[in-house]
Each structure stands twice: as C-alpha cells, then as structure tokens.
Amino acid sequence: MAALLKDKKGATVVTYALLLPVFVLLVFGALQVWKVISIKQSMHLGAYQAVRYLSNEGRNLPSDPEEWEREAEKIARRIVARELAKGLAGGDADFEVIAHIENPEMPKCDWLFSVEVWLDLPWSIVIPYLPSRDMTLSERKSSYIECPSGWTPIPEGPPY
16 A cells, blocks of 8 residues: 555646646636737727717718718728727627717817727637626727817018
C-alpha cells in the first residue's frame, strides 16, 4: 500500500485533464468578450459619426419633424452599417436605428435630436450547464442641429 502512495505517475495528466477545460473556457470566453467590446465600439463610432453628420447637415433636411426623422434614420442607418461592416459584426448585422427630435416645437436650428442604435447579438459560446442568453447592445448619442449664427466676416479692403 505504501508503494502506491509514493507512486506519483499520472498526476500531471490528471491535473491537465482537470485544468484544460477551464483554460479553454477562459480563452474562448475572453474572445467572446473581446468580440462584444469590438462591436460595441463600432456601434459607438457609427452613432457618433451619424450624429455629427446630422448636426452639420441636418438643417438641409425637411423642416417637418416626422420627415426629418425619417430622412435622418436613413442617413444614420447607412453610416452605422458602414462602421459595423468594418468591425467584427460584419456587413450582415441586424440592427435598428431610431432618430428622434426631443423638442420639435422649437425652431429647426434649436432642435435637440438623438440617434439610438440597437443590435441583437447571439451568444456564440455554449458552456455546459449554463444558460446562454442573447444580448442586445445599444448606443445613444445626442446633439443639436448646427446653423450659421448670422456672423459674417469683415470684408477685406486695403490695409490702410
């Protein structure tokens, strides 16, 4: 019996057999978290660029708030799709974009608007005995429509 207790052959194999699944789950879990962070960053950048574009060019869209929102959603969808296609979400990402004016009763140049983006992301790593849930990522950015203030530069003339 004492000889069996002193024999340590196979202990390393047992250790690896117990730790390897944990290590594999950690690696693939980290990859999944990295993917989610990368897609969230693409959504953030797309929403930011859409809001920035609409802030500069929104004054050229229709003056009716509902028409403005429809046109803004088309523009924002195109910009967000371009950014998501560059990232890990790929070009076939299924996302929703909503452009909303917060204060439509104000003059157009004072409109505060927001662009919201939602993306349903399936959880691709299956861990035994743990429920896998899909997640919904969201991003919201807000800005005002920028309009010229009416300031005009001083006309240039002779230096004296």
